[in-house]
Amino acid sequence: MRSVRESPSHPDGIALGQELSLRVVLFHEAVASRLGLNATEHKLLSLIARDPGIGPSELVAHTGLSHPAITKVVNRLVDLGYTERRRDGSDRRRFTLYATPLRQQRMAGAFAPMAEAMEALVGGMDEAERRAVTRWVTGTIDILRRSTAALTETTDGPAPAPTPPAYGGAAEP
Template sequence: MTARENGDDDGRAMGQELSLRVILFHEAVAAHLGLNATEHKVLSLIAREPGISPGQLVDRTGLSNPAITKIVHRLAELGHVDRRRDGSDGRRYALHVAEGHRRDLARLFAPMAEAMNGLVDGMDDVERAAVTRWLTGTIEILRRSTAELTRERESAAGRE
């Protein structure tokens, strides 16, 4: 018998609560930086992949070229992102997070990172393995679900 058949929706409820708290935390960080949530997440992608191009951001996010152009322009204008010309193709440019932004993020995330480290340090190996399995599975489910929703939206847009 599955957890759902037993009427146990704890996993679903915890997933929903985790999602809500992650979104609200990132909304607060974004607001602190003068950004909206989408701009903040695009900035996170740039931080994870220094040198990423705007075209790659379009691919990673599913946002349109004009939307990415607008976001990148705003991030650069606010001093969060540096645009550097591509050495092999002067028409293209690579995006990098500005050093000042890295310092701001480190300061904003430090209290949470310290608390999370304390939480993990208080777990034994079996608990860590269970949490890792749940989070890894959740991330993969979210990745697949996002891809499916994106495909459905693009398919519906193509029929219009």
């Protein structure tokens, strides 16, 4: 497989997608680290900020994580001051989650340089280029959503671990 660097004028679509995926993951790992979080905590915080008033059960449904795992992450986000719990007015046993101003302040600081650079990149595109990029990104998001659902809806369980090669004998073909 060709590297993205080998032919910048005609990059391989798969290699380009893999590079984009890698860079997005590494960027979010760096943001999480800057906030004192791990990647899972960072993504759950993003879900809470995106959907104020979300409940723990909805986080379980969105992520596939267990209730105890969600509780552990939420407790940590509350302890760090990034999230607050509020009792549900109609059901006092239930609580909902909200991102705090501290979260917004820290995220703004972490994302500002990238947001400015992205604005400059998009600002340098004409309307046809913006439409093409929008079509590719929204198509990619849809493919990722469907692919994730297909992987999580199967009942096959995780793939088996690869069998280590046998040593001391003849090489296997």
